[in-house]
Amino acid sequence: MLNEAQLQKAVAALLKFVSAAPETLLEEDELLYLVVAMKKVPQKPRNDKPVRIPIPHPIYTVDNAEVCLFVKDHKGEGHKAAKSKVREERVAGISKVVGVSKLRTKYESHEAKRQLCNSYDLFAADERILPSLPKLLGKSFFKKKKQPVPVRLTGKDWAAQIRKACEATYLFWSGGNSLTIKVARSSQSEQQCVENALAAIKAAVEKVPRKWEGVQALFLKTADSVALPVYQVLPDAAQKIES
Structure with missing residues (x-):
């Protein structure tokens, strides 16, 4: 069973580690990650469409995030139309539109x-082009856990879609036996980090085959x-793990 006191200690230690680091080595903010180690590699193909995980304290908001939006285009035309829509409707959060x-x-x-990859906090993409992006973006985005998250741009309210994307974190199936999920920022309070981590753990374990029985370890x-x-x-524990 998960020990919340241990989780609280881990969060406190990480925030202390971040605050003690030399300022020259730090960005404005540091991300905290949850690592879920599974007992076995899931028997499912890699899926580049992430699982959306709501968290109580958003890591990004449309007011503080630099969001880059990838859109479908044809010889640049869709790109121009998307830029005009973002500008005319003042879709908050979007700093860059790329076709x-x-x-x-x-x-x-x-x-x-x-x-x-280094220029923006969050990357969102029209869900229709998501399958084609891994080859176009290369390894940098995956190493830095900045894979684009899907948004539905077939409707009129793009602002709501961007806001919804910012208010959650995401689980990407990598094809291996571990998952890495953004759960908090170092600028958030210790309690906010703990609450986000708990929400992410609960949602992630639900997606692991056999749920808690399929989890080997959790790390922050x-x-x-x-x-x-x-x-x-x-590794050889056979007892049933209760959530």
């Missing part, structure tokens, strides 16, 4: 992809810290 054709040309090089970490265990079972 698929631009990803194939302007962002073709590894360096261009890396710079794009930042990009640069060691992974702190918050839940572990012995």
Whole structure:
């Protein structure tokens, strides 16, 4: 059974680690990640469409996030229409609109992809083009856990879609035996981080085959810290784990 006191200790230790780091090595904010280690590799194909996980204290908001939106276009035309819609309707949060054709040309090089990845907090994409993005974006986005999240742009209210994307975190099936999920920011309070982590754990375990019985361990970490265990079972443990 998950020990919430252990989770609280891990969050406190990570926030202390972040605050003690030299300012020159820190960005404005640090992300906290939940790592779910599974007993077995799930027998399911890799799926680049993420599972949306609502959290009580959003990591991003349309007021503080720099969001880049990937859109469907044809010879640049869809891209221009999307930029006009964002500007005219004042869709908050969107700082950049990039068409698929631009990803194939302007962002073709590894360096261009890396710079794009580093320039924005969150990447959203028209859900219709999501399957084609992994090859176009390359490894930088996946290493930094910045895979685009889907938004539905066939309706009129784009602002609501962007807001909904910002108010959640996401689980991506990587094809391996572990999952890494953003759960909080170091600028949030300790209690907010704990509550977000608990919500993410509950939702993630529901998606693991056999649920708690399929979980080997849970860890919390930042990009640069060691992974702190918050839940572990012995590899040969046969007892039923209760949630």
